[in-house]
Amino acid sequence: MRLKAVVLYQILAVTAWTTSSSSSSQQKLAAPSPPEPEPIDVFELPLPPVTQNETERGCTRKINPHGTGCIGATTSNLNGGNFLPDGDHVTASLVFTGAPAAPDPASNYQGLHLIIVRVNGTNFPNGDPWKCITCGVPASQQYGLTSTMDYGYPQAFTDGTRILAGSYIIDCGSAQLASAECTPDKVHIYPIRWNTTPAGNGSGGSIRELRKHPDDVHISFNSIAYVGGTMAQYAYFSRLEFNPAPTTGTPLTPRYDLVNVTVLYNSNAQPIFSTNGSHLTIDRQSITVGEARGLSGLGDQVDYLGFPAESCNIDIFGVSLKTGEVVRVTRDPEYVDPIDTSPDGKWVVIMDTTTSHRMMFLAGMRGIPPLVDSLVTGAVSSIRNNGLRRFFQPWLVDRHGAREDKNGSYYMGQQINAVGNEEPGSINDPSWNGGADPRWSLDGTKITYYQMLVTAPDCGGSNPLPCPISTEPGHRHVRLMVANLTSRRPLAVRPIEPVSDTVPWGQKYVPGSSLPDPPSFPFGNFTLAGLVSGYADVSFISDSAGVSLKTVVARYHNYSDDGDNFIAGTEQVTTTYPNLTMIHVDWFSDLHSTGTSRSSKVTSPGGFHFDIDIQKNKFYANGTLITTVDGVTYRQPENGT
Structure with a gap:
């Protein structure tokens, strides 16, 4: 028997990634040395x-x-x-x-x-x-x-x-x-x-x-749907066509119609998880776009949020409109969502939660395959915010992404607004957090972004974070920023030729037709071999009706996909859904990693149990989930924050 994937509002569909069977060390050698920090003037x-x-x-x-x-x-x-x-x-x-x-x-x-x-x-x-x-x-x-x-x-x-x-x-x-x-x-x-x-x-x-x-x-655009009693979302690509005098549909006024619409879904793709007897495999080039986040600067790929490449690591991926080739755009363990690609395709600007370390208790331990993520991706991604408070800061990253240099230092990109002492109202005041989306100028020399100051009830009162007093004119809680990349020469501004309406790997949308079926996963007990060494015993367990996935259990035995991190231990997650937007998670983890990093991901003896509404982004937990990386400990946010 196979089950339909739960497709949730924030990540909304299982998607794809590229991680070759080569180790991260080999990937590191294939990329050039990271760029040196550059002068940036923010005003x-x-x-x-x-x-x-x-x-x-x-x-x-x-x-x-x-x-x-x-x-x-x-x-x-x-x-x-x-x-x-x-x-x-x-x-x-x-x-x-x-x-x-x-x-x-x-x-x-x-x-x-x-x-x-x-x-x-x-x-x-x-x-x-x-x-x-x-x-x-x-x-x-x-x-x-x-x-x-x-x-x-x-x-x-x-x-x-x-x-x-x-x-x-x-x-x-x-x-x-x-x-x-x-x-x-x-x-x-x-x-x-x-x-x-x-x-x-x-x-x-x-x-x-x-x-x-x-x-x-x-x-590109997204649309909410209801699939199997839960909220789902599909992504689309379409041509804009001006209609000066429509004769059907409302409003019957001049408008732009979306024509030649394609669902960004590959119905011919193999499922993310497939089995051959008791052997479980992961298709690392399967295409199932979740939430589309925009089109690249060259217009050749769709950037999107999707199913993690590593457990609990929420990254951006890109898929070529022509070929369907998938690339992993970001690799940082924190949450990434808003993104824009430079007009020449060589740089990305992202909004990332790195400076807050908010997601490290979940994603700090690297190299864990995304098994429990079959259940928790929507819940994990929702922890990125505290209600309306975001934890985003703008980062500039070259197209090769986060990586080590030849000396072993780790490049995550350059924080655009890092200059200052974090005093109230400064450009790097942590109480000011970025919104979506940062954007490049067409000549590649400037980036604009906007920020919001944390405001009650997401601070003050019973919330342990005190509410800051705005230093902006009129004490306003918003500001619009520009980062001037002062050492860069302007790019020649050239028009982009219109691309084809046809996305060869997509599914043509026919008005009134049914939405594609969500991806499916196998029930049962399987063995997943590490790409480099070891294996994991994996159990996908259904609910009592035998319809939906309820529990995932993974037992790791010297498991390694990258040749750098070797995982041992057990992890088990169960989820239930009190309503369309609320997720309850029961989490038990006792994982340990050796290799280039010594890490652990351990829950308290009674487990880690939390509830989160994916529309409200308020986190409440019983028990703890603590991740330690090379002696640095990361803990979950306080309840309600």
């Missing part, structure tokens, strides 16, 4: 002024003499975006508040809007360093907007006239967005619609996490 961009009074007319002319809007200290909901093609402007979305009522012209500066911010220290003609693109757009040119509209992840097209924001495209016609010619009367806001019915009727499918391809023609 903050200006934002609209803050009003403490968020009621009508709370944004007074004393606070903003130009009458161009205010934001709240904790309610601006800033989302940083990318650079306009000139490299002198950054896109962002935020919520204005405190505006007067119409017909005052300042009434336009209320609610969610899209802005651009100057990077070069100059101002727009009205004296502001920022310009609102959507404020004052006539209602007749705001097509299909809803009360739940979202301008997240704003991404400028390379023509400088359009921005993809949430599931909308903001278009200024022939005018450059940053020019004086781009006025509200020229701006149109078009919805994006994905048809999911054979007749083309209805409002279309729900789409999220849209990322623009550098060819300005295609996007």
